[in-house]
Amino acid sequence: MKSLKRSGLVELTAEALTEQIAAGTWPVGSALPGEVKLAEQLGVGRSTVREATRALVQAGLLESRQGSGTYVLSTTPRDSWGSALHAAQVIEVYEVREALEVQAAALAAHRRTDDDLVRIRAAFEAREALVADQVARAVAFVDADLVFHRAVVEAAHNPLLLRIFDSFVPKLTETLVAVVREQSLVGHDLDATHAELLDAIVAADPAAAIAAVTSNVHETIQILRD
Known part of the structure; x- marks a missing residue:
């Protein structure tokens, strides 16, 4: 190749x-x-x-x-979802992401296993290790951030939710790397919402998990609109 x-x-x-x-x-x-x-x-x-x-x-x-x-699985694409997603506005993707991750967080708080908690904690710690250096290492930071969110979606144990989240990753990665490099996320309280989400899932508290995801995505959407 x-x-x-x-x-x-x-x-x-x-x-x-x-x-x-x-x-x-x-x-x-x-x-x-x-x-x-x-x-x-x-x-x-x-x-x-x-x-x-x-x-x-x-x-x-x-x-x-x-x-x-x-x-x-196949030599030909199944449908045009990928094309539709590629053409979508970033804000549209984030609005759908909010609905997806709110449901995933609630399910994860109910369904998470001990193995899920190990994966989520490890992903959280990997993300935290890059927070202070996120501008200089934007790609690595965004990748770690999305690995954490994917671990939460995976803990919901709903394969369809996970597939939809995975389809968003390329669009989210491109946008978030640009935002981080512009330092638009620096100084915002997004790290606290990630810790709150982890704590809520550990505590098996769906309401707190929903609140943490909602706060995180809403603040990111506001940053993108600004």
């Missing part, structure tokens, strides 16, 4: 993978190479590969099997 060096790496990576799938490099039912190998082949970072494969999962080309890997 050619190394990808232009802008829009997530989209370009998804396109390159789609071409390889259509060409039969990985037949339907076969597993894709791991993130490290794909990243080396394409000349991009692991987070870029991760976001691109999530987009192709949403498009119906790939299937992610927990603990096993990512497998080719």
